[in-house]
Amino acid sequence: MKNLLVAQSGGPTSAINATLAGVIKKAAEGKADRILGARNGIEGLLKESFIDLTDRAKEEGFLTGLALTPSSALGSCRYKIKPDEFGKIIEIFRKHEIAYFVYIGGNDSMDTVYQLSNHIREQGIEDIKVIGAPKTIDNDLFGIDHCPGFGSAAKYIAAIFSELERELAVYDVENILIVELMGRNAGWLTASAALAQRKSKIPYLIYLEEVPFCFEKFMEDIKEKRKESKQIMIAVSEGIHLEDGRYISDIGKDDIVLDAFGHAQPGGVGKILENLVKKEIGCKTRAIEVSLLQRCAGHLLSAVDLDESVKLGCHAADMALKGESGRMASLRRVSEEPYAVEYVSTDIKEVANREKKVPREWINTAQNGVTEEMIAYLTPLIQGEMSSKFENGLLSYVIL
């Protein structure tokens, strides 16, 4: 038996199950005998917490429903693999006759793929193939034009900015709205607000984590925009920090909580800025932290993102079935107008543990917005509307 095992890891996205559906689809069409899913990523793999998906893959509507279900249907983990666990993983692979392992995740998960595939190669094992399939709303993966999941999150962010802007405009009073967006170490999500900005009569200020944040400049920017308009929209990355690296969200906190990978977990920067603006200007000011809503909004998906996410899953399974290992399924933009991508294979080493930041040349000179290059990059990714299924007025999902 040559079985395929698939697992999901890291923070969920609204398109990660589309990639899972793609993996299952291709594995079912291809030469995998059984298709297994590990619950909760590597953690479930180590516990042999498996679910057999071979028969479900044949159920009518299953793959379509799964693709439109947000968040990781197999569950996820934030687990840093330990060097002494590779042996156990190989043992489990042997026991369950797993010849192909596709791991869907972000930077940290690609590190797991990198290390595991290295171990397998070093051991001279040739009949187990390990492939990474990318996902992250943060869009901070190297070796790929853009990450599956990001397009839907960007579309959602552009949509809520357009909506919040209508909200802001209703009262004839000075009103400043600060929207805090995810992006620990990259400002791509925050930059997506610029898509709504282009259609807006209200001025926007956009602060990405790539530019050191300065309270004085922030207040000057606001004072400048107040001359143009009573209302101002502000988008801010959760990860903005001072020149010396201190997160704005940590100012005044005694402790910085670190997650399992040693990343600080910022949050609350919107409220800090809201209080500052209220104190300095005194006008109506409100901060909104979009929080988890931006990464699970299955009711508003980018059709382009969904399509690419499924295809990347198919491609990842195909790569494994064809004998590739230690690589990530990737996509390359081959044309701008009309927008076109091709599905390629990237050395996992180029992806693991690196973070792709927003290029400085895509940030405007005033460092409070983005350039046309950024808009041209983002626009194709948010095209077309799709949604999870509704039944009797309520969202309906595939639950594994």
Added chain:
Amino acid sequence: MKNLLVAQSGGPTSAINATLAGVIKKAAEGKADRILGARNGIEGLLKESFIDLTDRAKEEGFLTGLALTPSSALGSCRYKIKPDEFGKIIEIFRKHEIAYFVYIGGNDSMDTVYQLSNHIREQGIEDIKVIGAPKTIDNDLFGIDHCPGFGSAAKYIAAIFSELERELAVYDVENILIVELMGRNAGWLTASAALAQRKSKIPYLIYLEEVPFCFEKFMEDIKEKRKESKQIMIAVSEGIHLEDGRYISDIGKDDIVLDAFGHAQPGGVGKILENLVKKEIGCKTRAIEVSLLQRCAGHLLSAVDLDESVKLGCHAADMALKGESGRMASLRRVSEEPYAVEYVSTDIKEVANREKKVPREWINTAQNGVTEEMIAYLTPLIQGEMSSKFENGLLSYVIL
């Protein structure tokens, strides 16, 4: 000339422009010579800040686009009319030959309609008709089965709960999510989370402002649910308060800010509860304040709500044109299965300045959820999906 003036007031909703579109449609079909809109409610009326909508009403796609545009397209205000301003309003009505005035708003706006129509009657004026058209996401208006705008907000809340629940389920760890919802003095919006709860495997706790909040009971409820599940979803009204009336959100604050109507403006209750749970239990806990997102989500509307909102606008204009005054366009539920409503006229006195709370018998005996009666009441209101228009991946609105 007999012109019709329409204005919007209070907090916007994602269906308030559907009612505006209905008013304009009926006025255009009926005997109004010109259709005027006042910007920013009574405030704009007093400043004669008018916009002529007569010709725009004839533009193809205008009314449909307007109906699908969230937030008050004419702008809004929170302005308490002063007794000495009635004379000025009549003067302005005379100057602009306004024979019909339709005011779209919530409790406070219906008070304006009540007072203004009283003044007109007392003055023996017979050729100016004043009608209220209801809106409020809070669903706290008397004299109507449910408020236009509420159904869409309820649908949105049910959708994000279903999504957030998928998020919560991904990690195999103890995880408590607290979602703070709007509703200053009524728990209807928070109760809408129960629509998602019915389809959920994860236990829910729902705290409405109608029940005095008790920290000890809250912690006991959580400890009880922890026995069933690692994950717990909690919905909480922004307006929850202690037995003695103090808002939870105000605990620890020095001042309570009052708005123009003397209402306290609560907020931040989610964070207070998050901190309590973290301190008492220590597990992963996160609070999300949905904030303005729940009242402007034009990208996810209830088709039933949109349809009723347009029809209520038509009905309000029709009532004015037919000579009614001092009344509110209303709807009455005449059948449960199949769901059916009829459009009626309610004495504005019954509506003004009152707040319809969630009936205590629709709250469960444990006071942490709702009954089947509430579900039966809510379910028809969230049926069918509609959305604002998308163009090139972005939301596209009618801007007045």
